[in-house]
Amino acid sequence: MSKTITIDPVTRIEGHSKITIHLNDEGEVEDARFHVTQFRGFEKFTEGRPFYEMPSITARICGICPVSHLLASAKACDELLAVRIPPAAERLRRVLHMGQTIQSHALSFFHLSAPDILLGMDADPARRHILGLAESHPEIARDGVWLRMFGQQIIEWLAGKRVHPAWAVPGGVSSPLTADARDRILEMIPRGFDIAQRAIDLFRSAIDQFQKEIDVFANFPTHFLSLTTREGGLELYDGNLRVTDPQRRVVADQLDPSCYDEHIGEAVEPWTYLKMPYYKPLGYPGGIYRVGPLARLNNADRCGTPRADEALEDFRKLANGAVLSSFHYHYARLVEIVFALEQVEKLLNDPDSLNPRVRADAGPNRQEGIGVAEAPRGTLIHHYRINDEGLITWANLIIATGHNNLAMNRGIVQTAKAFVNGSRLTEGSLNRVEAVIRCYDPCLSCSTHALGQMALRIQLLDTRGRVIDEKCRD
Amino acid sequence: MRNAEIDQRPALAGTKTLVIGWGNDLLRDDGAGRRVARQIAARHPAEIDVLDVHQLTPELALPLSQFGRAIFVDAYAAREGDTVRTRKVDAARLPDRPAIGHTGRPDDLLRMAALLYGAHPEAWLVAVPACAFEPGDALSRTARAGIRSAIVEVERLARSRGRAEDQTQEKGEEYDAS
Numbered sequence: 001m002s003k004t005i006t007i008d009p010v011t012r013i014e015g016h017s018k019i020t021i022h023l024n025d026e027g028e029v030e031d032a033r034f035h036v037t038q039f040r041g042f043e044k045f046t047e048g049r050p051f052y053e054m055p056s057i058t059a060r061i062c063g064i065c066p067v068s069h070l071l072a073s074a075k076a077c078d079e080l081l082a083v084r085i086p087p088a089a090e091r092l093r094r095v096l097h098m099g100q101t102i103q104s105h106a107l108s109f110f111h112l113s114a115p116d117i118l119l120g121m122d123a124d125p126a127r128r129h130i131l132g133l134a135e136s137h138p139e140i141a142r143d144g145v146w147l148r149m150f151g152q153q154i155i156e157w158l159a160g161k162r163v164h165p166a167w168a169v170p171g172g173v174s175s176p177l178t179a180d181a182r183d184r185i186l187e188m189i190p191r192g193f194d195i196a197q198r199a200i201d202l203f204r205s206a207i208d209q210f211q212k213e214i215d216v217f218a219n220f221p222t223h224f225l226s227l228t229t230r231e232g233g234l235e236l237y238d239g240n241l242r243v244t245d246p247q248r249r250v251v252a253d254q255l256d257p258s259c260y261d262e263h264i265g266e267a268v269e270p271w272t273y274l275k276m277p278y279y280k281p282l283g284y285p286g287g288i289y290r291v292g293p294l295a296r297l298n299n300a301d302r303c304g305t306p307r308a309d310e311a312l313e314d315f316r317k318l319a320n321g322a323v324l325s326s327f328h329y330h331y332a333r334l335v336e337i338v339f340a341l342e343q344v345e346k347l348l349n350d351p352d353s354l355n356p357r358v359r360a361d362a363g364p365n366r367q368e369g370i371g372v373a374e375a376p377r378g379t380l381i382h383h384y385r386i387n388d389e390g391l392i393t394w395a396n397l398i399i400a401t402g403h404n405n406l407a408m409n410r411g412i413v414q415t416a417k418a419f420v421n422g423s424r425l426t427e428g429s430l431n432r433v434e435a436v437i438r439c440y441d442p443c444l445s446c447s448t449h450a451l452g453q454m455a456l457r458i459q460l461l462d463t464r465g466r467v468i469d470e471k472c473r474d
Numbered sequence: 475m476r477n478a479e480i481d482q483r484p485a486l487a488g489t490k491t492l493v494i495g496w497g498n499d500l501l502r503d504d505g506a507g508r509r510v511a512r513q514i515a516a517r518h519p520a521e522i523d524v525l526d527v528h529q530l531t532p533e534l535a536l537p538l539s540q541f542g543r544a545i546f547v548d549a550y551a552a553r554e555g556d557t558v559r560t561r562k563v564d565a566a567r568l569p570d571r572p573a574i575g576h577t578g579r580p581d582d583l584l585r586m587a588a589l590l591y592g593a594h595p596e597a598w599l600v601a602v603p604a605c606a607f608e609p610g611d612a613l614s615r616t617a618r619a620g621i622r623s624a625i626v627e628v629e630r631l632a633r634s635r636g637r638a639e640d641q642t643q644e645k646g647e648e649y650d651a652s
Contacts, residue, residue: 060500111532130532131582134589141532142590149533163528 019433021416029420032412034405034437035272043395051080051364051386056166058382058397064107067100067155068375070168071237072382075371077170079258080386082365088355089172094237095185095347096158096168097373098340101236102192103151104376105293105333105340108441109199110144113330116435117206121213122428140202143195147337150188154344157181172359182348189345193307196337200311203331210327216418217436218326218411221246222288223279224295225264225403227374230254232301234308234339236374242299243279243289247321252281257372260381264398277403288410291378291403292440293332298322305346308339326411326439333376333441364390375400377441401442411436491632492541492595494525494534494580497549503604503617507547510602510624517625522632530578532586539591545598545628546580552603554616558623560631563597600627 022031055073059066115128134141152162159165227239241255267276267284278287371382378400385394415436419429495511498504515524565584587594602620
C-alpha cells in the first residue's frame with residue numbers, strides 16, 4: 001500500500017512549512033512536496049494605506065530581512081515621487097543593505113546550517129543545533145555570533161534599531177550618518193574579514209565529506225536570475241536583471257526591472273500558500289529558475305572587489321558552466337559576506353558618506369512604482385499603484401523564496417529519492433530532505449502574502465492514509 | 475536532564491543587572507515582557523541595563539556573559555486571574571527540542587554564554603500572565619495586572635542578594651514561557 005511520510009515542521013528555517021514524501025507500494029519515493037503552511041496577506045491589507053507608510057509596513061513582513069523590504073519599498077516609493085535620491089542617501093542605503101546581507105548570511109551559515117556541516121547530517125538531532133555547535137566548535141560559534149552581531153550593529157548605528165527600522169523613506173533616508181558611527185563600523189571590518197575567510201576555509205575543507213549531498217541536493221540544470229551592474233558585475237541594491245542558462249550563458253541581459261512581469265509569471269498550486277514563479281519564455285513549469293547567492297555568483301562576470309573576486313575565482317572551479325548544486329548556496333553566501341564587507345569599507349571611506357543631504361522632498365508624481373533589490377535570499381520586487389490621494393490601490397510583492405519554489409520542490413524529490421527508503425527510515429535521511437531546503441535559506445514569512453487568489457485543499461485521512469473527505473477552494 | 479560541567483561554572487562576581495524583555499508588541503499580551511523591560515529602563519536608567527528585543531537570539535550570549543545577574547521577562551499563556559511566575563534560569567538544563575529556533579529559551583542562552591565566553595550570570599525568568607495573543611496592542615486585564623506585579627518582582631530580584639532558591643517567589647509547575 002502506498003504511504004506518505006510527513007516532516008512537520010521543517011526546522012531551522014524561517015517560517016512554517018512541512019514536507020510530504022509519497023512512497024509507492026515498494027516503499028520507494030515517487031514524489032515529494034514542500035508545503036508552505038503559513039499565510040500572510042500584506043498585498044491585500046495594504047490597499048487603502050498612504051504610499052509613504054509602505055516601507056514601514058512591509059518591513060514588518062520579516063524579522064530576518066526587514067531591511068530588504070524596507071529598501072525595495074522605499075525604491076518603489078522613490079518611483080512614485082519621481083525623484084532621484086541624493087547620492088549620500090543611496091550610499092547609506094547600500095551600507096544598510098550590506099549590513100543586512102552580512103547578518104542574514106551569518107545567521108544562515110553559522111546558526112542554521114553549520115550544525116549539519118560540522119556535526120554531520122546523521123548527528124543526534126538533540127545536539128545538531130547552534131548550542132551543540134557551541135559545545136563542539138566554540139570558536140566557530142563565536143565567529144558566527146560576532147559576525148551576525150556586526151551586521152546588526154551596522155543596521156542599528158545607521159537606522160536606529162536592528163529589527164524593523166523605518167529609516168529608509170521615500171526620497172532617501174531620514175537621517176545622515178555620524179562620523180562616530182562610521183569610525184566604529186570601519187574599526188570592526190578587519191575582524192569580519194578574518195571570520196569570513198576562516199568560514200570559507202572551513203567550508204572548502206568540508207566539501208569532500210559531502211560529495212553525495214552535493215550530487216543530489218537540488219543539483220540539476222535550471223536558469224538563474226539576478227540583478228547585475230550595467231557592466232555585468234555583482235549587484236545587490238540596484239542594476240538590471242540578467243538571466244543565464246545552466247551553461248552560464250547569458251540568455252537575457254540588462255532587462256529593466258520595472259518590466260519584470262514581461263519575464264516572470266506566477267503559477268498557483270493547491271497544496272501550498274507559496275506561489276510558483278517561472279520564467280515566461282520557457283512556460284510553466286519548464287521555466288524553473290533559481291535566485292539568491294548561487295544565482296548571483298553564476299550570473300555575475302565579477303564581484304568588482306579584490307577579496308571577493310579572489311574568492312569567486314575559487315568558487316568558479318567547482319564547475320565548468322554554472323554551479324548547479326544547491327549545496328553550494330552555502331559557499332556562495334560566504335563569498336557574498338566578503339563582498340559585503342568590502343562594500344561597506346569602500347562606501348564608508350568616501351567622505352560623501354557623512355553628507356547631511358540625504359532626502360529629496362516631493363509629493364506623488366506618478367501612479368505606479370516598482371522597486372527591486374537583491375535580498376539575501378534573492379531578487380525582491382515591490383510593485384505599487386496609487387490613486388490621486390496617494391493611497392495604495394494595488395500591490396504585488398515577489399519574494400526571493402517564491403522564485404526558488406519550483407527548484408525547492410524538485411530538490412526535495414531528488415534528495416528524497418537518493419536518501420529515503422520507505423522500509424527503513426532514518427532520522428539522518430529525513431534531515432537531508434530538510435537540509436536541501438535549508439540550502440536556499442527560505443524565508444517563508446516573507447513569501448506568502450497574497451489574499452483571495454490562493455487555492456486551498458484540506459484532506460481528511462484515516463489511520464491508513466486513505467482520503468475520506470476533501471474540501472477544495474479554487 | 476542536566477549537565478554537571480555547565481552547572482559548576484561560576485557566575486561573575488559582580489552585581490550589575492541585565493534585564494531582557496522579549497515578545498511581539500503587535501500581538502497584544504505577547505509583548506508584555508518588553509513593556510516590563512521598557513518600564514524598568516525608565517525607572518532605573520543608571521542601575522539596570524535593559525534589552526528590549528523581539529526574540530531571544532544567540533547574539534545575546536555575549537552581553538549576558540558580562541553581567542553578574544540577569545532577569546528575563548516574557549509572557550506565558552495563562553488563564554484570567556493567573557499571576558506572575560518566577561523561576562531560576564538554569565544553564566545546565568539541556569534543551570528537549572531544537573535549541574534557539576523560533577522560540578529560544580533563556581536557559582539555552584545562559585548555556586551559550588558559559589560555553590562561548592566562559593561565564594554566565596545568575597538568572598531568573600519572570601513570566602507575565604497573558605490571555606490575549608491576537609493582533610493588536612490593547613492588553614488584557616490579566617496582563618495589565620501582571621505587568622505591574624512583574625515590575626515589582628524584577629526590582630525585588632535586582633535588589634536581592636543571597637541564594638537563588640530564596641529568591642524564587644512562586645515556583646509553580648514547570649512551564650515554558652516562550
